Amino acid sequence: MTSDDARHRFTRAIMPHLDDAYSLARWLTGNATDAEDVVQDACLRALAALESAEVAHPRAWLLAITRNVAFTWLAKNRPRDLVLAGGAEDAETHDGASPHCDEPSPEAALIEAADRRSVEAAIAALPIPFREALVMREVNGLSYREIADATGAPIGTVMSRLARARALLIDGLGRVSL
């Protein structure tokens, strides 16, 4: 039996962050229907956890749960993505923040001119650890510390993942129309 108190706290503290959780799940799973399932699952976990826990930062907390549920979902439905993600993880340790060091970097104007479809495709093409860091930062507006807590990665790793994600996007979007 879920107590009234937990349900009350859930509607008050967790429901307002549904859009954030949904957006994160949407980018991690890659489609709307699965995102709904993931968020629903995450919310039920949150509700169960509220029975015994006080939550200081409900938004970051819900996003962390959503992220974990999404990863479980990925392991079950898209194991290949996670394997690829492991490879990217290795690459980020020796590669610098900028993937094409020798070529000139793309113009800011080109990046800004990118259309929706290429933006979505470029984000979807990011390896998962980069993608989640980018979405948590740029879409959800989490701090480095909150992203580190949610993903269980050290803050330095979060920073370099974010830098890699951005460099890949800048590179992909800036060259798309050349």
Added chain:
Amino acid sequence: MSENEKQNRALLLQADFDQELDAAGAVKAERLLAGDARAREDRERLDALRRTLRRHAAREAAPETLRTRLLVQLESSNGQGRIAAGYCRFARPSWRVYAGSIVATIVVTLGLQHLVEELAAPDRFMPYVVTGHMRSQISGQPVDVASSDQHTVKPWLASKLPLAVTVVDLAAEGFPLVGARIDIVGATPVPTLVYKRREHLVSVAELQPRSVNYPEVPALRMMEGYPVVVWKEKHRTYAAISDLPPAELEAFVAAFRRAASKIESVPARN
């Protein structure tokens, strides 16, 4: 520049861009940006990327179907015991069937009323508060019990409604108590206190705190030209309305909350 230096430089610029640096770090980044054209270009690219993402990959609203599913889960988790997290993963082909049964469950076991109140308040109830206040002004009879003494007003309300209404004296703050009346909000009689400032009246209705949609901090909105402030306390929800300027109504609400919290924090008498 070595690979390592390059990376550190990129991380510093990025952390500055994300406003994650302390003052010392920010100065370092500022110097780098001032003295290095390539750093400025990098910064421009980060800015451009952010603008593009804002435009094309903004936060999306969760679909209504998801909200409804959650509200239903929330309700049923009360009656049917805690639901194991994995249990409610929907098999997609049967979604329609499931949606049908969800609707049936709500209607049969809970009634839609509760859900409607959850979702519609405060928007559904505020118009009643506004019309109550307007009527009281037009009739020239803003109160059913006229007294500036809280110890008269409170027992009078207690005799009409099964509620322990918090009546506070705000004469010292410049809002003397005028009295109280009973307003009908929805189909529910609610106690409304009336205060005065100069020639203006302030009505404060105490609402049924059923909905979660009421804001925790006082929220000002304009309705029919009147400023209305709605807020929720621990066990009560209030709506205050007046023909005062909005800032003065907010000052009233602040004074009211201060005084009420003093009363409510008096230790239980037992």
